[in-house]
Amino acid sequence: MELLCPAGSMPALKRAVEQGADAVYLGLKDDTNARHFAGLNFTDDKVGQAADFLHQHQRKLHIAINTFAHPDGWERWRYAVDMAVKNGADVLIVADLAVLSYISQHYPDVELHLSVQASATNTAAITFYQQQFNVRRVVLPRVLSIHQVKQLARQCSVELEVFAFGSLCIMAEGRCYLSSYMTGESPNTAGACSPAAHVRWQETSQGLESRLNGVLIDRYGKQEKAGYPTLCKGRFDVDGQTYHALEEPTSLNTLDLLPELVNCGIKAVKIEGRQRSPAYVQQVTSVWRQAIDCCLLDPQQYQVAAAWQQQLQGLSEGSQTSLGAYHRKWQ
Amino acid sequence: MQYALGPILYFWPKADVEAFYQAALSSSADILYVGETVCSKRRELRTRDWLALAKTLAASGKQVVLSTMALLEAPSEVTTLKSYCDNGEILIEANDMGAIQFLRENNKPFVAGPAINCYNHYGLKTLLDMGMQRWVMPVELSRDWLVNMLNKTEELGVRQRFEVEVFAYGYLPLAYSARCFTARSENRPKDDCQLCCIHYPNGRLTRSQEGQALFTLNGIQTQSGQCYNLINDLCSMQGLVDIVRLSPLGLETLDWLEQFRGNEQGQHPQQVAKSCNGYWHAIAGMHRTSSSAS
Known part of the structure; x- marks a missing residue:
């Protein structure tokens, strides 16, 4: 099982590697990714440096180009893909039909992961992306129960990745316009x-x-x-x-579910938080590395250490964590 | 310009659904969408009832389209979706890529519904090549975005291959979740929801602590708190939009349909103070502006 950690900057990326992330994902300094925040993300040069650093340490670089291309701004998305490939990305994380199509035509050998923003929650939708664009992996939206995740793992031949920890998005990702309704963005x-x-x-x-x-x-x-x-x-x-009519300020934490995720063959767990500090990335990566190593060593004996929970709680929204939709009762 | 009645987004008793479509038959609507798009637990009409209703309505000469679910999670939901896509007779509105997968396998044409994320001309071209014949623009997009997109489809040489439909009246479907917010509002877990959304035929209004209407809870769907209404923006749709969609709130929606027709050239503008039209004008969706783009 791969531990995939977020990086909004080089210091965060280095901390993730030091603490044992198998791969790191990042975005570029524009609106081609879903964490387009001031002071965050990577310039072209920095992407090259990030790739070099990760490859020296035998880790992988995933680049998220996972927003939807604007009809009058297509060149930005195309440039992002070209630049990411040129600078050594191992994986591209993509949601838009146009971007998926461009990659599958021009870079058929680049490993393609379907972003959570594409909202693929069922076998038929997953098959669609697999057949059309040869996606190797699908990142599942945070709307599925653990039972539903297991069903998909049994039925799909594609690799599955799930969100393990971080900010809890309660709507099907890519299908939530509440923010543009209120702010225009x-x-x-x-x-x-x-x-x-x-x-x-x-x-x-x-x-x-x-x-x-x-x-x-x-x-x-x-x-x-x-x-x-x-x-x-x-x-x-x-x-x-x-x-809290929709949801309380709380973070997702699935440490408890780790043995089930391992057993059903989930290929990767993703830590949310490219917008968070290097210290956050360091602590979360450290806890999850320990947890995954314990679990892989002996899933039967796996127990969540109190210290891990405490550490993660301190990094959570409202100091609360939840299993979110994985736990049927949350729904 | 044609007018469509979108699928009923709420959970109405069967008799109310039938009464609505009976009335719709005598209205001037050109296109009727039917079907459950929000929650598979809503079974006042079952799969066979929706198909039977669709076929009965189609006999009237109006175009009938079967709308399908936006958020599919359980295998049983996928099975139901497949049976709609296999019906062989009634045109399907896809609201998830899963539906497009089934329709593509069957070589059937389809309508790409508002929950399909298609934001640019290359995306449209991809869907066209799979059989899309009508595109319902995602509700968060503006007239400017539409103009850009259609210009680009001209360049691709595909502009003539599809119709454009715009959601123009009703509470905007803005988000889908695993959680049922109507059940939560009654302090019930989703597994024991007791289908309580049937008591809220236009959803449940959520306000800020200052009383500002923000959202409408409709089961697992979150809608706009303000009713979207583009009746005074119809002039700016000329040459861009083929079909105007009204989302049913009740029988009075049929009156609105006639008012829309009556104001197509801006001859009878309506009072719409309590509604919003921001998205069409490329500003926050909740806002209303009187300036009409043209």
């Missing part, structure tokens, strides 16, 4: 969800308020810990009840 069109440029914080007599493009996402009392106003994680009102 979405993961699909701009590579960003709840973009920081639209965030405002304000201390008021009723408490600390977080807003996204003027919309009140949450209001915090004196004792409460405030979180980033991701629009699906605010407290809203439904017929007089105020609660």
Whole structure:
């Protein structure tokens, strides 16, 4: 089982390698990837350096070019593919039909992974991408229960990758326009969800308020810990009840499921968080390396160490973790 | 310009569904979409009922299209999808690549629904080569985006090979989740939802703590809190859009259809203060602007 870790910068990439990541994924400094944030990601030169560093350490470089190409900006997506291949990417992570088609025609030997943004959740959709574009691996959206993941693993011949830890996206990825509804920018069109440029914080007599493009996402009392106003994680009102109508601020953590994921043949576990610090990447990679090594050594005896959980909890949104949709009751 | 009634996005009792389509038959709608696109647990009409309804409606001379699910997870859902795609008679609206896979295998033409992520001309060309004959634009895209895309399809020489449909009225389908938000709003787990969404024929409104309408909960689907309404933007669709889609909210949607027709050239603009049209104007979807692009 491969441990695939995120990097938004060279220091983060180096930490991931030091701590035992088998592969690292990153994005370029533009809207061709789904973490298009200021101060993050890799220039052309840095991609080359990242590839050299990873290959010296016998690790793999995955590059996410996983947003949807704009009709008047196709050259950016084509350039991203050409540049990534030229600079030594081992794998391209892609969602858009146009980009998939371009790669399968021009670079048939480059390993192609279907991004989570393509929302392939069932055998028929997976077969579609396998037959049309020869994708080697599919990254499953975070909407499937562990039972459904196992069913897919039994039925599909393609490699499967799942999200193991990090920010919990509760909607089928690539099929959520809540962010563009509120701000005009979405993961699909701009590579960003709840973009920081639209965030405002304000201390008021009723408490600390977080807003996204003027919309009140949450209001915090004196004792409460405030979180980033991701629009699906605010407290809203439904017929007089105020609660986290969609989801609470929480992170996904599947350490408990590791033996099941290993047993059903999941090829890779992915850590979310290209936007997070090198220290985050270091700690999460370290915990997951230990966990995977323990589990592979003896899945029957595998137990989640309290220290691992504690460490991951400290790095989680709202200091809470969840099994998310993998656990049927969450749904 | 043609007018379509989209699939009913909510869970209505069977009698209400039948009454709606009975009324729709006498309306001026050119195209009727039928079928469940949101949740497989909604079985007031079963697979055979939807197929029978589609065939009955088709006998009237209107075009009938069977819309299929957007988020398919269980093998049983895929089996149901396949049986729709194998029906051999009624045109299918695909809302997941899985449907396109089945239709391609059957060499059947299809409509690419609003939940298919097709954002550029090369994507369109790929779908055209698989049998797409109509493209329903993803709801988050704008007129500008559409113009760019259609210009590029001219360059590819494929502009004449498909129709363009735009979602122009109703609560916008914005997201799909494993979680049922209607069940959550009643404090029930999804496995014990008791089909409670049947009590919310237009979904359940979610507001900010300041009372601003944000989202509409519709089972596992999250919709816009404001009703999208492009009735005063029809002029700017001329030459671009072949089919205008209205998403059914009730029998009154049929009245809206007539008002849309009446304002096609901008001759009878309507009061639409409480609705939104931002996406069409390339701004945040929730906003409304009166400036009409043309």
